[in-house]
Amino acid sequence: EYTKLNPLRLVPTLVDGDIVVSDSLAILLYLEDKFPEHPLLPDDLHLKAVSLQVAALVGSNIQPFQNLGFLNLIEEKFGPEERLAWPKHFIEKGFTALEKLLKDVAGKYSVGDQLTLADIFLGPQVYNARRFNVDMSKFPTLNRINQELAELPEFQAALPERQPDAKA
């Protein structure tokens, strides 16, 4: 049934009438175009590029190395200890880069005081970092931003534990 909707079998998938979009970044950029109110990217090209770099860093350099399919593969090939060590390694490496990237442009949020894609990609990644025992005090800028985001109702409503399919 799901494959009929989306032959790629990827999650998340957004359905907008006839249009089916996978991949979180592609979905977010689609939403930006289709629903331009409450923009999630800065107008300034430099700041926009910074925000997109954060999204790309998390989406390409960190998250692929801690998703379930990958971790199962690591455990199968290397054993259960590596299953914990690999994601921690990649998250720390990626966060080290992110900390440098955002240090000088962050305001209240990742890029100045506007909520952007950078924040959207950061929140879930910090949540996962904690699951893999990453010491967030090593990344003070990211930690501070994440704490600000955690206050927002829109971010709270999106938390895993608040979704209809959440398990106790």
Add this chain to the structure above:
Amino acid sequence: MASVAQENPGTSPTSAKLKLYSYWRSSCSWRVRIALNLKGLPYEYKAVNILQGEHHSEEFTKLNPLQFVPTLVDGDIIVSDSLAILLYLEDKFPEHPLLPDDLHLKAISLQAAALVGSNIQPFQNLAILNLIGEKLGPEERLAWPKHFIEKGFTALEKLLKGVAGKYSVGDQLTLADIFLVPQVFSARRFNVDMSKFPTLNRINQELAELPEFQAALPERQPDAKA
């Protein structure tokens, strides 16, 4: 079609011209080279030898603390990550657009880019391969990238099958094509049988004919080794 424009580091004028820090063999750098050619944007090629760790040098780190290659420098603005760079170029230099206007087709092009950029390439970059080779041995070092490429290409073949024309998305050159070519090149290196992916194979062959793609080939870069 836009003209190919690339100058050798030694002879290029200074000024506000774009600079691209690139490694000849890096598929991420290769994507940006294609895009700059398609948009007809001259740039200064600054070679960074990743194999020798030049991206960790004091000089490069000063320019870009992230130590990432490719890095684009546009005056005061420094952008890393091939997708972020390409989207920056799309905004800054809107002529020769590399994304469709139609939102559905645009989304497909971006999905293709993300599939390659997040679901395939990260699992076959040099650092990962070295790690796999070190921990599991040389056979795994070949099997591992082959597995991820085939998995990703299976999804990409399905994604593009219904929308491809001459190129990935209809007959317009888009980001999907830019991300595809370097990945197919890698696929061949890892013994992926491209006949299993007829749409991707055909598109790739079309793209290989284009001068902008040819000029971006690794072997044609100033830092290419024999």
